[in-house]
Amino acid sequence: MIAPVRRIAVVMLFVFALASTMPVRAAPAGGTLRIGIDVDAGTLDPRLANDTTARRVIEQVYDGLVELDAQLQPRPALAESWTQVSPTVWVFKLRKNVRFHDGTPLTADDVVFTYQTILDPGLRAPLRGLVTPISKIEAVDPETVRFTLSAPYAPLLKYVDGSQAGGIVSRRAVERLGAEYASNPVGTGAYKFVSWQRNSRILLEANPTSWRGRPSLNQIIFNIIPDNTTRAAAVESGDVDLIHSPLSPQDVRRLRTVSRVSVTQMTGLGHTYLNINQSDPILRDLRVRRALAHLIPQATIVRQIYQEMDRPANSILLPAWSGIYTEDITQPGHDIARAKALLAEAGWTDSNRDGILDRGGQNLALVVRTHSEDPNRIQVVELLISILRSSGIDARAEITEFPALVGALIAGTHQVALLGWLGLVDPDRGMYNQFHSKGSQNWERYTNPRVDALLDEGRQKADPQERARIYREVARIITADLPYYILTYQGYIVVVNRRVQGFVPIPSGSFRSLWQTSVP
Incomplete structure (x- = not known):
């Protein structure tokens, strides 16, 4: 039925139009904020970004049509209002007089170009899947954009947020710069790109003509400091002003005693998991995957390595997904005897008594990968390798830099990989x-x-109870099939120098409050 949707849309239009006319809090300009980050960005093109550092920079340089608040509710950004005309048609009204950092005006054509290129398979946008239900996008006029969907799409507003798949690029700049655009971004955000020294730092400066008003900081410097302890020492000494997860528990405990900084810990919007390659000849056998899950000492890992800064995970469902999360879905527990029985059932036995399980003349060999930038994950992998070997598996670790790990995952050349979302x-x-x-x-x-069918259905359902039913069933199937083993629900930790004013950490890890942050 269309009529009820239209009535809701009118209310939404009024509320968000009102919100967009409310005065923005003025903040005194000043200072440089120095942020310590663990890895360099892969790209600064928001359509192609696939790492945390890139996202942190991008949400300063770009804006989306909407932005999510701390409760994950959408509020106006480049779109001052929006209307759901029907279950499959959304109309966004753009703010007037918004300009890109190069001085050119933002128009509906830039929004259309952004989403059309994301949807183009040739671009290979990592988050393309978030917007594939958009079947058509049109510029109704220079300040109005219409999205037509192939079916109702419940999470659309969350995905046109600038830190998800929705940072709006300048069509003129992309066409002018070509491949160079990825390292010379042009957005509408509160801060403008200045320079990028690879594996060293990224420098931004205030955008005095931002539609939000002039940002408080003069500059933001993202310093690339791969080693967690070195990064912690930098905020302790005052060489940087802000750091965040990943951090070692030992460093966090020490930083809690340092008077110059404040430490905030909260449950984040992510998890640490083992990605188990279903195409691998050994791991395509569910019995082997279940045996692997039974060998994981989850409680020990959370207690000894993460020192309870993360929580043990029971399924793919995050506790932050209120109304959907449940403790009733559980993964295989730590049970070495059961693991060995499953491997024997799958035909893996020590036929030649050399201590390594074999089948048909082939040893049971597994490589567990992770990335070098996170010492906690390295410790987890080392512990897993020890347990696998003691259980008769010829196991070894492979530790590489994060881009190489992701490359192996994309190519499908891995067996088991430890990483996080x-x-x-x-x-x-x-x-x-x-x-x-x-x-x-x-x-x-x-x-x-x-x-596949459930995930397609979940995208179309707005009713909270229906969504809970769907995603809980998906979680039960994932727990049974084990393409992932969810190790922990990630804690999110932010350490900030007390002289920094106005920064508000939130569970999503967004740094969007930096436009209101100052360093006297």
Whole structure:
């Protein structure tokens, strides 16, 4: 029925139009904020970004049509209002007189160009799967954009946020700069790009003509400091002003005693997980995957390595997904005897008594990968390797820099990989791309027609109870099939020098409050 939707749309239009006319809090300009970051960005093109550092920079340089608040509710950004005309048609009204950092005006054509290029398979946008339900996007006039969807799409507003798949690029700048645009970004955000010294730092400066008003800071410097302890020492000494996860528990404990900084810890919007390649000849056997899960000492890892800064995970569902999360879905528990029985059932025995399980003349060999920038994950992998070897598996670790790890995942050359997801603002964000057979981040090569159908259905349902039913069923299937083993629900830790004013950490990890942050 269209009429009820239209009545709701009128209310939405009024509320968001009112919000967009409310005065923005003025903040005194001043200071440089120095942020310590663990890895360099891969790109500063928001359509191609696939790492946390890039996202932190991008949300300063770019804006989306909307932005999510701390409760993950959309509020106006480049779109001052929006209307859901029908279940499959949304109309966004752009703010007037917004300009890109190069002085050119923002128009509906830039919005159309941004989403059309994301949807183009040739661009290989990592988050393309978030917007594939958009079947048509049109510039109604220079300040109005119409989205037509192939079906109702519940999480649309969360995905046109600038830190998800929605940072609006300048069509003129992209066409002028070509491949150079990725390292010379042009956005509408509160801060403008100045320079990027690879593996060293990224420098931004205030955009005095931002539609938000002049930002408080003069400059933001993202300093690339890969080693967690070195990064912690930098904020302790005052060499940087802000750092955030990943951090070692030992460093966090020490920083809590340092008077110059404040430490904030909260449950984040992410998890740490083992990606288990379903196309691997050994791991395609569910009995082997279940045996692997039974060998994981989850409680020990959380207690001894993460020192309870993360929480043990029971399923793919995040506790932050209120009304959807449940403790009733559980993964295989730590049970070495059961693991050995499953491996024997799968035909893996020590036929030649050399201490290594074998089958048909082949040893049971597994490589567990992770990335060098996170010492906690390295410790987890080292512990897992020890347990696997003691259980008769010829196991070894492979530790590489993060881009190489992601490259192996994309190529499907891995067996097991330990990594994590952040910014999972919606169950669809944490499942569709990862588990749908057409998902752009289905690096484990998982295929299940029932999961595909449920994930497609979940995108179309706005009713909270229906969504809970759907995503809980997906979680039960994932727990049974084990393309992932969810190790922990990530804690999110931010350490800030007390002289920094106005910075508000939120569970999503967004740094969007930096436009109101100052350093006297």
